[in-house]
Amino acid sequence: MDMIDLKELEKKAYQSVFQDGLWDIAWGVLFFAGWALIPILESLDISRYWGYPALFLPAVIITLGKRFITVPRMGVVNFSPARQRRRIWLIACVVAMVLFSSLIWTMSETSSSIWRNDPFLSEMLVALPIMAIFWVVAYLMDFSRLYLYAAVFGAAMPVSRSLGPSVGEPLIQILIFGIPSLLIITFGLLLLVRFLLKYPAPSGEIIHD
Amino acid sequence: MTENHQDSPGQVPEIDRLIHEPARYQIMALLHVVESADFIFIKNQTQLTAGNLSSHIARLETAGHVEVNKEFVNRKPRTMMRLTEKGRRAFQTYRQQMKQMLGDNS
Numbered sequence: 243m244d245m246i247d248l249k250e251l252e253k254k255a256y257q258s259v260f261q262d263g264l265w266d267i268a269w270g271v272l273f274f275a276g277w278a279l280i281p282i283l284e285s286l287d288i289s290r291y292w293g294y295p296a297l298f299l300p301a302v303i304i305t306l307g308k309r310f311i312t313v314p315r316m317g318v319v320n321f322s323p324a325r326q327r328r329r330i331w332l333i334a335c336v337v338a339m340v341l342f343s344s345l346i347w348t349m350s351e352t353s354s355s356i357w358r359n360d361p362f363l364s365e366m367l368v369a370l371p372i373m374a375i376f377w378v379v380a381y382l383m384d385f386s387r388l389y390l391y392a393a394v395f396g397a398a399m400p401v402s403r404s405l406g407p408s409v410g411e412p413l414i415q416i417l418i419f420g421i422p423s424l425l426i427i428t429f430g431l432l433l434l435v436r437f438l439l440k441y442p443a444p445s446g447e448i449i450h451d
Numbered sequence: 452m453t454e455n456h457q458d459s460p461g462q463v464p465e466i467d468r469l470i471h472e473p474a475r476y477q478i479m480a481l482l483h484v485v486e487s488a489d490f491i492f493i494k495n496q497t498q499l500t501a502g503n504l505s506s507h508i509a510r511l512e513t514a515g516h517v518e519v520n521k522e523f524v525n526r527k528p529r530t531m532m533r534l535t536e537k538g539r540r541a542f543q544t545y546r547q548q549m550k551q552m553l554g555d556n557s
Binding site: 245246248251252254255258315316317318319320321322323441444 | 476477480481483484485486487488489490491492493494495496529531546549550
């Protein structure tokens, strides 16, 4: 009998929770809400503040989706303390990302000269740390697709700032951020459909006696 | 030729036949790498049928390797399973014995 690689088994069990596509949908919505929605609203003469609540949508998607869709089909598992410790680091990273993004936003709004003189460089200074934090999040979550999503958005930020004057805003943000976001959300939805077909909802608790 | 001081030539080490059964080995391996899991999760990961899984878990529970807790969450019943300390030790011993046996034969 082949000896099971326990490390691989644990990783496979952990990564099975990403089959539902909910995290892909959540990240896609976050990127869309964070980078594409505000320009769209402003182009329609709608205040940007109406867009901010959308930033909480990913949390709602994950919380409700896991509770009502995934857990009834996949079951419940409590991973090892080592995995649970990673979650603490994950939360710390998310907090760091929010703080950093707020700081950068505040600096850009208070017209520091670097933002005016070299838009590409200024966006790189913002994009690289945000991308790095996303990669750390991807590592802690063991969610390999997030490396790609983070790279796409990391690259999009300086590109959109450079092309903005020639293409025009908000069109450039809609194209550079909106299209990838919608592709990620679509991919997440496809995963979700596949998940629902593979794991039908149980008709009731399968009682072990 | 190295001398195996534990077993004389031709002697097969006694392995735990309860764990040796492939389905039960799979169940114990899964419970070894997580803190606890419910019936549905184990069923999905092992691809066993509900009846088959139920039967194997019953045997493991009788042997004291698995602890089964039935609880209610949001008024719905949930059956959570975890390895007992005895079960963990038995599983680790089984793996060591198998590695030794397979290593000796390679």
